[in-house]
Amino acid sequence: MAYDDLRGFLDALDKEGQLLRVPDEVMPEPDIAAAANAAPRLGDQAPALYFDNIKGFTDARIALNVHGSWANHALALGLPKETGTKEQVEEFIRRWDAFPVAPQWRENPLWAENTLEGEDADIFRVLPLIRLNDGDGGFYIDKAAVVSKDPADPGHSGKQNVGIYRVEVKGRRSLAIQPVPMHDIAQHLHTAEERGEDLPVAIALGNEPVISIVASTPMEYDQNEYELAGALRGAPAPLATAPLTGLPVPWGSEVVIEGVVEGRKREIEGPFGEFTGHYSGGRTMPVIRVDRISYRTNPVFEHLYLGMPWTEVDYLIAANTCVPLYKQLTRDFPEVRAVNAMYTHGLVVIVSTEKRYGGFAKAVGMRVLTTPHGLGYAATVIVVDEDVDPFNLPQVMWALSTKMNPDGDLIQVPGLPVLELAPQARTPGITDKLVIDATTPVSPDNRGNYGAQVHDLPEAAEWLTRLRKLAAAR
Secondary structure (H helix, E strand, O other): OOOOOHHHHHHHHHHOOOEEEEOOOEOHHHHHHHHHHHHHHHOOOOOEEEEOOEOOOOOOOEEEOOOOOHHHHHHHOOOOOOOOHHHHHHHHHHHHOOOOOOOEEOOOOHHHHEEEEHHHOOHHHOOOOOOOOOOOOOOEEOOOEEEEOOOOOOOOHHHOEEEOOOEEEEEOOEEEEOOOOOOHHHHHHHHHHHOOOOEEEEEEEOOOHHHHHHHOOOOOOOOOHHHHHHHHHOOOOEEEEOOOOOOEEEOOOOEEEEEEEEEEEEEEEOOEEOOOOOEEOOEEEEEEEEEEEEEOOOOOEEOOOOOOOOOHHHHHOOHHHHHHHHHHHHHHOOOEEEEEEEEOOOOEEEEEEOOOOOOHHHHHHHHHHOOHHHHHOOOEEEEEEOOOOOOOHHHHHHHHHHOOOHHHHEEEEEEEEOOOOOOOOOEOOEEEEEEEEEOOOOOOOOOOOOOOOOOOOOOHHHHHHHHHHHHHOO
16 A cells, blocks of 8 residues: 555554554653654564654654554555565565656645745744754754755756755754765765755655655665655655755655755754764764745654664665665676665675675675665675575574685775764774675685585475464464
8 A cells, every 4th residue: 555645654553553652741852762762672563653742842743663663664565564574675676676657746735734934934833853862962853855956967857866864953944964975965965066056955754654765775876766666655656846946845745844955054963873873973064044844734743763773763774775785786696696784774784695606705795895885884795695594694693604714705895985974984984894705615616614505304394384373373
C-alpha cells in the first residue's frame, strides 16, 4: 500500500499495533528524547511514538521512531510487519528494478493550508522544537527532505537532490545546514557560490514514509529520488510545486520551509549527537535564510533520534544503503551475491561474492571503496564467499576466523576520503581504509589448508520449516 502523507502512515501503524500514543503529560526535555532513545530497545517490532500532551506547549504533536524497527520499515514498504531483514533488502532490490517511475503532479497540496512569509516566517510559531541529546548545541530539524537543484543545469530532473541533512535552528528565520562534501547538495552549493549566487532550497517536514527512505538513500548524482520513491511505492510519488522557489516537494508534507542557502555565509553549527554514536563538534556551516513557511493546520512534527546504535536512524538507513552498493557492484562484478552495509551507515560493508581467480575478492573490496557511497563512508570492507550470508554475523565471524590470514588478506589503503563525522579519522575527512579478504583462496592463490567444507544437509531447509511449525504450535 502506498501512503500519500505521514498521517495516513501513522493511522496504518496504529491499526497494526505499531503506534504507541503517550497520553500522560511529559516534559519536552528529557522525556521525549529519552523515550525515543529507549524505543528501539524494544526490538525489531518496536512501535512508533506519538506525543500530544507536552508541558509548556499548548498545541504540539510530535512523532518519533516512525521507521524505528524492521516491523515499521516493512509496513512503510507495504510488506507484512513480520518480514525479515534480509527479505526486506531483497524486496528493495526487486523494486529498484522498476526504477525510474515518474512522479505524479497534484494541485492543492496538503501543506498549503497556512502560510507565513517574510518577517512573519517564524519557525518557532510552527514547530515544537526540542533537543534530542543533552549535548546538542541547539534545536535541530533532523528528518526533513531538503530539496535543491543543480544551478548549472536546473532543468535536469535527475540532478535535483532530495536528501536528509541535519539542520540547526539558529533563529526565527535562520538555519544552519551541514552539506557533507560527498553529498549532492554540497555540489549544488559549490556551483552556486562559484556563480556568485544563493542556492534556493525547500525543506519538507513530516513526509510519507518512503520519501524519508529515498531521501536517505545514497543514489548516484543524476538519479532522481522521487522516481525511486515511485518504484518502491509501486505507485507514482505525489508532488507539488513549492510556490516561492518552484522546487518539487512532496504533496502530503506537514510543513514546507522555503528560502536560500546564502552564498559564502557561514556560522558555527553543532555539536550534535550523530549517527556514529558520538557528538560532532562545532564547525562553520552554511546558513539558510527562511523566506516562507507553509504548513498544514495542526502539523505533526516528525523527529529522528540519533545516538548509540541501534536507534531509528539505523533502521532508516539500513536497507537503502545496502541496495545501491549492490546495484553498483553487480554492474562491474556480476559474481557479487549480496551486500550488507547496515552498520553505522556503511562505515563497515560486508560483501559476499563468487571468485573468478585468485585475488578477485580483494578487487571487489577495492571497488566498494570507489562507489559514490564508499568514497565517503566505507572504512572497512569484509569480503566473504558466496555461500556465506553477510546478514548472518555468526557466519561472517566464522569466515573471519577460518579464511582470513593477516599475512596477505589485509589491505590497508592510506589517505582516502571519509566524511568528517567519522570519529576514527586522525585528520577529519581523511583516513586509512581496510579491505579484509575472508574468502577461500582459489588458484593461483594456493595458500592455506582447506579440505572439503561441511555444507548443510539437503533436508535441513525442510526440517527448519517443520521445526518452526512445531515450535509455534506448542
